[in-house]
Amino acid sequence: MRIAATIARYLLGLMFLVFGSNMFLQFIPMGQMPAGLAGQFTAALFAAHYFYVVGAIMAVSGILLLANRFVGLGLTLLGPVLFNILLFHILMNPSGIGPGAFATLLWLLVAWQHRTVFERLFAARLEE
Numbered sequence: 001m002r003i004a005a006t007i008a009r010y011l012l013g014l015m016f017l018v019f020g021s022n023m024f025l026q027f028i029p030m031g032q033m034p035a036g037l038a039g040q041f042t043a044a045l046f047a048a049h050y051f052y053v054v055g056a057i058m059a060v061s062g063i064l065l066l067a068n069r070f071v072g073l074g075l076t077l078l079g080p081v082l083f084n085i086l087l088f089h090i091l092m093n094p095s096g097i098g099p100g101a102f103a104t105l106l107w108l109l110v111a112w113q114h115r116t117v118f119e120r121l122f123a124a125r126l127e128e
Contacts, residue, residue, distance in 0.1 A: 005113035009065050012106040016078060017062030023055025038092035057081060065110070072117030075110060082107055 022028045033039040045051050057077050064074030082104050089097035111118065120126065 002113070005109050008106040008109040009068070009071065009113075012078075012103060012110060013062045013065030013074075015062070015103060015106075016058040016081075017066060020055045020058025020060075020062055023051050023058070034093050034096075036092075038088070041088070041092060054081060071110070071114050075107065075114065075117070078107060 019028075033042055045054075058081060061074040061077045061081075064070045064077075082100065085100040086097070086104060089100055
């Protein structure tokens, strides 16, 4: 399990470092915008420069995961990003959900390995 979680951490870190950096450097072509509401939503995010913020969060989280430092912080920053990726695909573009689902599975595996970081979040009452 430990080896699988380490491999998942490296894959997740590499994935988000590459795709987060791509928001700024655009070394991977985006392809066509999705049709309909998904395309309008994506265009609005680009026009508002929202993707730069998301790209920075993704790249920083990827670096943290690859460096094996502050992994809990990296996972915490990636949680909302993954949630929004999944929600976008579930509600507006179901055909592209595969990579987001894979990244979520990797995130869950790494989060399970580092579950002690999240223990206080799920405590019903904090001990003082």
